[in-house]
Amino acid sequence: xxxxxxxxxxxxxxxxxxxxxxxxxxxxxxxxxxxxxxxxxxxxxxxxxxxxxxxxxxxxxxxxxxxxxxxxxxxxxxxxxxxxxxxxxxxxxxxxxxxxxxxxxxxxxxxxxxxxxxxxxxxxxxxxxxxxxxxxxxxxxxxxxxxxxxxxxxxxxxxxxxxxxxxxxxxxxx
Amino acid sequence: xxxxxxxxxxxxxxxxxxxxxxxxxxxxxxxxxxxxxxxxxxxxxxxxxxxxxxxxxxxxxxxxxxxxxxxxxxxxxxxxxxxxxxxxxxxxxxxxxxxxxxxxxxxxxxxxxxxxxxxxxxxxxxxxxxxxxxxxxxxxxxxxxxxxxxxxxxxxxxxxxxxxxxxxxxxxxxxxxxxxx
Numbered sequence: 556x557x558x559x560x561x562x563x564x565x566x567x568x569x570x571x572x573x574x575x576x577x578x579x580x581x582x583x584x585x586x587x588x589x590x591x592x593x594x595x596x597x598x599x600x601x602x603x604x605x606x607x608x609x610x611x612x613x614x615x616x617x618x619x620x621x622x623x624x625x626x627x628x629x630x631x632x633x634x635x636x637x638x639x640x641x642x643x644x645x646x647x648x649x650x651x652x653x654x655x656x657x658x659x660x661x662x663x664x665x666x667x668x669x670x671x672x673x674x675x676x677x678x679x680x681x682x683x684x685x686x687x688x689x690x691x692x693x694x695x696x697x698x699x700x701x702x703x704x705x706x707x708x709x710x711x712x713x714x715x716x717x718x719x720x721x722x723x724x725x726x727x728x729x
Numbered sequence: 730x731x732x733x734x735x736x737x738x739x740x741x742x743x744x745x746x747x748x749x750x751x752x753x754x755x756x757x758x759x760x761x762x763x764x765x766x767x768x769x770x771x772x773x774x775x776x777x778x779x780x781x782x783x784x785x786x787x788x789x790x791x792x793x794x795x796x797x798x799x800x801x802x803x804x805x806x807x808x809x810x811x812x813x814x815x816x817x818x819x820x821x822x823x824x825x826x827x828x829x830x831x832x833x834x835x836x837x838x839x840x841x842x843x844x845x846x847x848x849x850x851x852x853x854x855x856x857x858x859x860x861x862x863x864x865x866x867x868x869x870x871x872x873x874x875x876x877x878x879x880x881x882x883x884x885x886x887x888x889x890x891x892x893x894x895x896x897x898x899x900x901x902x903x904x905x906x907x908x909x910x
Binding site for chain 1: 758759762767773774776799800801870871895896898900
């Protein structure tokens with residue numbers, strides 16, 4: 556009986572998280588340097604889809620798919636990456652020095668992420684590491700500023716490309 | 730030299746009443762892109778930072794540094810000075826009243842940059858700027874400026890480039906509602 560009750564409580568908690576807004580889309584402004592081929596250095600708009608099943612105060616995970624569209628140094632339109640991976644909000648707190656940035660109280664939730672990334676132009680698979688040290692969140696939104704990322708060539712064991720998302724907004728609609 | 734300093738001091742003191750009641754200072758942070766002069770400035774992503782200084786209820790001075798982040802991290806920086814006028818009403822009410830929340834800015838100015846043929850940092854561009862939408866005001870403490878387009882005439886090459894600021898935030902440290910309590 557106790558075991559059944561415990562299962563029911565856990566089940567209710569898990570179902571409860573499903574009613575929270577957990578699916579969102581994002582728009583960002585990226586710039587990226589390709590060390591191996593500088594002419595492919597580009598900047599433009601980034602699109603993302605996010606699924607975050609829980610709202611944990613610590614180590615809150617999310618699944619993130621990203622792609623981007625920009626122009627390279629020759630003005631040619633490129634899709635520099637297609638990505639899928641995980642992000643983890645290390646902590647969520649409203650006690651932080653960035654509340655003056657928003658009209659209402661907002662939570663601070665720095666994130667780190669790791670993804671599989673594919674560069675279609677170069678037909679190349681890379682490991683993507685990213686950080687969002689300035690990530691502020693509300694119930695429906697993520698606001699990220701100056702988020703650096705690195706693409707690592709696992710075969711060579713070196714940084715292939717790096718860049719920033721200077722600003723990114725993610726809206727959770729469901 | 731002393732005469733010049735004295736004259737300058739008098740001018741500043743005498744000019745203060747013109748600004749009386751409306752002075753505000755905001756810290757600016759946002760994005761910038763320099764288009765149309767790739768041969769002089771190969772930057773792909775720039776951080777805009779600086780200050781928005783309210784001079785009157787409709788005029789402001791924006792001092793903005795644009796620092797390259799990509800392709801070279803923290804490389805060249807340009808500094809622009811824009812005298813801007815609000816077109817849709819008072820940019821600040823100078824009191825506790827929130828005032829106009831949405832506005833448009835138009836302005837002229839100049840830019841100091843290393844975007845010259847020899848790479849020397851000097852006065853390089855004359856600027857004409859339009860910010861179609863601003864949301865917020867100094868009184869509310871925050872303002873967003875969207876889609877600012879600035880035509881930049883290069884005095885050396887006689888070319889016209891474009892400065893495009895997708896989004897900028899102004900956080901007011903002087904002249905917000907907190908100062909009118």
